[in-house]
Amino acid sequence: AQKVTQAQTEIxxxxxxxxxxxxxxxxxxxxxxxxxxxxxxxxxxxFLIRRNSFDEQNEISGRYSWNFQKSTSSFNFTITASQVxxxxxxxxxxxxxxxxxLVFGQGTRLTINP
Amino acid sequence: DTEVTQTPKxxxxxxxxxxxxxCEQHMGHRAMYWYKQKxxxxxELMFVYSYExxxxxxxxxxxxxxxxxxxxxxxxxxxxxxxxxSALYLCASSQVYSTDTQYFGPGTxxxxx
Numbered sequence: 001a002q003k004v005t006q007a008q009t010e011i012x013x014x015x016x017x018x019x020x021x022x023x024x025x026x027x028x029x030x031x032x033x034x035x036x037x038x039x040x041x042x043x044x045x046x047f048l049i050r051r052n053s054f055d056e057q058n059e060i061s062g063r064y065s066w067n068f069q070k071s072t073s074s075f076n077f078t079i080t081a082s083q084v085x086x087x088x089x090x091x092x093x094x095x096x097x098x099x100x101x102l103v104f105g106q107g108t109r110l111t112i113n114p
Numbered sequence: 115d116t117e118v119t120q121t122p123k124x125x126x127x128x129x130x131x132x133x134x135x136x137c138e139q140h141m142g143h144r145a146m147y148w149y150k151q152k153x154x155x156x157x158e159l160m161f162v163y164s165y166e167x168x169x170x171x172x173x174x175x176x177x178x179x180x181x182x183x184x185x186x187x188x189x190x191x192x193x194x195x196x197x198x199x200s201a202l203y204l205c206a207s208s209q210v211y212s213t214d215t216q217y218f219g220p221g222t223x224x225x226x227x
Binding site: 035037042043044045046047050091100101102104105106107 | 145147154155156157159162164169170202204206210215216217218219220221223
């Protein structure tokens with residue numbers, strides 16, 4: 001069975017604070033792909049990152065960084081020096097090799113207060 | 115260019131109306147998707163088209179009828195909807211391979227009265 005858990009339903013921080021969004025997944029497959037998407041109030045799902053199961057290298061993109069740990073089945077997302085524009089719902093998702101279906105977590109609503 | 119466009123942005127319809135949602139992509143992708151998203155929930159997959167053929171139907175009621183006229187266009191025909199069908203409908207596209215990222219459009223906010 002495939003499952004993605006985002007235990008944090010809502011997070012609220014003050015601007016410039018660092019914030020980490022947790023994502024834990026369950027899968028029996030050895031080859032799979034993990035994604036993070038951002039959904040601002042406008043509704044569009046914006047792709048942020050894709051990570052392959054065989055590549056555990058962490059990634060940094062500007063203020064965003066991702067920590068992938070297969071040993072704990074986690075793919076956490078950190079925003080450094082948060083800004084009001086980072087306010088959105090963030091979804092973690094899982095996709096298996098050969099599958100077209102994305103399995104989404106329930107999402108984390110992040111609010112950055114000025 | 116990673117743009118997927120959807121029209122209309124908003125749609126209000128009665129339960130006896132027939133309407134269509136449209137999606138277009140020009141990224142050369144050969145897989146296209148329809149998702150339904152209720153408030154405060156993640157998107158739920160409805161349909162997948164691969165090479166213009168329906169490859170996945172997630173047991174969606176027949177009042178939703180998808181159509182893929184060509185590799186760039188995806189329609190969702192709506193008929194006799196219920197108020198509980200009110201939601202954000204998202205279109206996405208990708209290459210056919212599972213390694214590839216799905217890119218989403220801005221969605222159509224549908225209200226059924």
